Amino acid sequence: MSKEFDILVIGGGPGGYVAAIRAAQLGFKVGCCESNPYADPKGEPRLGGTCLNVGCIPSKALLHTSHLFEEAAHAFAGQGIEIGAPKIDVPKMLARKNGIVDQLTGGIKALFRKNKVAFLPGHGAFIARTASGWSLNVGNEKVEAGQVIVATGSKARHLPNVRIDNKIVCDNVGALDIDTVPKKLAIIGAGVIGLEMGSVWRRLGAEVAILEAAPGFLPTADADIAREAFKIFTKQGLAIHTGVKIGEIKAGKKGAAIAYVDKDGKPAHLDADQLIVSVGRIPNTEGLNAGAVGLKFTERGQIDVDEHCKTNLPGVWAIGDVVRGPMLAHKAMEEAVMVAEIIAGQAGYANLDAIPGVIYTTPEIAWVGKTEQQLKEAGVDYKAGKIPFLANGRALGIGAPEGFVKMLADARSDRILGVHIIGAGASDLIAEAAVALEFAAASEDLARICHAHPTLAEAVHEAALACDKRALHF
Numbered sequence: 001m002s003k004e005f006d007i008l009v010i011g012g013g014p015g016g017y018v019a020a021i022r023a024a025q026l027g028f029k030v031g032c033c034e035s036n037p038y039a040d041p042k043g044e045p046r047l048g049g050t051c052l053n054v055g056c057i058p059s060k061a062l063l064h065t066s067h068l069f070e071e072a073a074h075a076f077a078g079q080g081i082e083i084g085a086p087k088i089d090v091p092k093m094l095a096r097k098n099g100i101v102d103q104l105t106g107g108i109k110a111l112f113r114k115n116k117v118a119f120l121p122g123h124g125a126f127i128a129r130t131a132s133g134w135s136l137n138v139g140n141e142k143v144e145a146g147q148v149i150v151a152t153g154s155k156a157r158h159l160p161n162v163r164i165d166n167k168i169v170c171d172n173v174g175a176l177d178i179d180t181v182p183k184k185l186a187i188i189g190a191g192v193i194g195l196e197m198g199s200v201w202r203r204l205g206a207e208v209a210i211l212e213a214a215p216g217f218l219p220t221a222d223a224d225i226a227r228e229a230f231k232i233f234t235k236q237g238l239a240i241h242t243g244v245k246i247g248e249i250k251a252g253k254k255g256a257a258i259a260y261v262d263k264d265g266k267p268a269h270l271d272a273d274q275l276i277v278s279v280g281r282i283p284n285t286e287g288l289n290a291g292a293v294g295l296k297f298t299e300r301g302q303i304d305v306d307e308h309c310k311t312n313l314p315g316v317w318a319i320g321d322v323v324r325g326p327m328l329a330h331k332a333m334e335e336a337v338m339v340a341e342i343i344a345g346q347a348g349y350a351n352l353d354a355i356p357g358v359i360y361t362t363p364e365i366a367w368v369g370k371t372e373q374q375l376k377e378a379g380v381d382y383k384a385g386k387i388p389f390l391a392n393g394r395a396l397g398i399g400a401p402e403g404f405v406k407m408l409a410d411a412r413s414d415r416i417l418g419v420h421i422i423g424a425g426a427s428d429l430i431a432e433a434a435v436a437l438e439f440a441a442a443s444e445d446l447a448r449i450c451h452a453h454p455t456l457a458e459a460v461h462e463a464a465l466a467c468d469k470r471a472l473h474f
């Protein structure tokens with residue numbers, strides 16, 4: 001006897017679990033399968049996908065602990081707090097992080113029970129199309145589903161000939177479980193993971209060197225922000241080498257030796273106790289049997305979908321990291337809700353032009369909408385308002401005067417086209433900008449809205465005023 005569902009969701013990450021919950025709320029009989037190796041105390045795969053198990057949540061927990069450590073080591077004395085040199089207990093830091101992962105992943109199972117989503121531990125794979133939908137395998141069980149939502153996510157891209165043991169040479173999984181502060185840490189890839197994990201271990205005392213293949217730093221961020229970030233991170237002690245070509249990597253029990261060619265074409269090398277390889281992620285479609293049922297892929301190996309996440313197969317949808325667009329948890333969740341609502345006959349919507357991006361370094365970096373270079377390339381006539389946090393009383397009060405808010409608005413219509421922030425609290429401040437973009441607000445709209453004083457959000461307000469060259473405090 002096979003199990004029958006209106007909708008089967010394959011994958012229990014932010015895309016999959018949200019799709020399952022929303023579809024159940026809309027009255028469908030929903031199953032969600034998950035096959036990761038991160039077992040809970042019952043021996044079942046944990047829900048939450050990359051994000052909760054080996055991504056967003058554990059990395060932010062480590063970033064917070066290491067931030068507090070750095071504040072205690074370097075910022076307290078300046079405010080008159082004398083505590084001596086702080087010590088870090090790495091196993092305790094990891095245990096706290098693991099506790100948060102336990103709590104949240106277990107919480108999703110509780111949400112499944114509350115919403116009557118059937119959790120199916122096991123790997124999902126297509127078998128064939130049927131008269132009423134699809135038949136699939138989940139582990140050893142047969143499942144029939146009217147519709148299928150594929151939310152199988154992504155996995156770390158590895159470099160050829162570099163074996164990841166997640167002890168000495170780590171991808172994101174091992175990087176979140178390093179159990180002593182390395183004396184020297186090498187990172188390949190100065191992207192989001194490289195900067196976040198590099199920050200964690202630099203703050204805790206490691207000497208961190210990041211090797212980046214691209215000639216520039218953070219090339220997809222607004223160029224002003226990237227320049228400022230490079231200056232600040234370098235001053236903090238991250239050694240960032242751009243324009244390198246990685247050569248042979250030798251790893252043993254005690255460390256790794258990385259040969260590379262530097263940006264001037266000179267051979268160079270780096271010895272490190274540990275190496276993190278963070279060179280991007282690739283869509284995860286292994287073992288889905290998708291090719292056999294005719295699911296179409298893009299040239300980059302993503303499942304090919306339209307703007308509503310519909311695939312080429314009837315009743316098959318795909319969302320999150322496994323499809324085009326930024327690989328971000330909140331983007332996956334937006335698509336999840338959209339697909340569930342479209343299946344229910346509602347007008348689901350996900351606007352990929354208003355997905356905020358955040359890098360949780362100190363200072364934080366956050367943006368939404370177009371960069372200045374994108375507007376220039378598109379020939380858009382724009383105006384800009386830029387306000388440094390140095391002119392913001394709250395930023396000085398909390399000892400975080402670095403960075404700025406930059407707002408870009410259409411020169412004629414005044415519609416906000418992009419907001420770019422580097423500074424304390426950027427991850428929260430960007431929410432206002434995302435709302436403004438979704439409501440097609442003009443910079444004047446934000447300029448006319450009262451912002452509480454003293455807050456960091458006043459810098460966003462001032463940037464809106466600055467678009468019209470009438471900033472009041474700068």
Ligand code: FAD
Nearest residue numbers: 011013014015049050051055056124153320321327328329
């Ligand atoms: P995933 O979270 O990858 O989930 C897919 C799930 O499907 C996995 O659990 C997998 O085991 C399962 N699966 C795959 N195939 C099958 C199958 N055939 N059968 C059953 N199950 C299957 N994003 C942010 O927005 N903010 C952050 O701060 C952030 N930090 C990150 C930090 C790190 C270190 C990493 C690696 C990523 C981070 N991300 C962050 C990205 C974020 O984790 C992903 O964008 C998000 O998890 C994508 O969700 P998803 O549901 O599409 O896929």
Ligand code: NAI
Nearest residue numbers: 189190191192193194212213214278279280281327358359
């Ligand atoms: P990334 O795409 O952010 O950065 C990868 C970097 O590696 C790029 O700068 C790239 O030029 C470089 N690179 C690629 N090949 C290389 C090579 N051979 N040698 C040297 N450098 C090379 O990818 P990353 O950091 O691995 O993160 C993966 C994804 O996970 C991110 O793109 C993001 O979607 C998500 N993520 C999001 C976070 C957030 O929202 N705060 C945090 C961490 C990850």
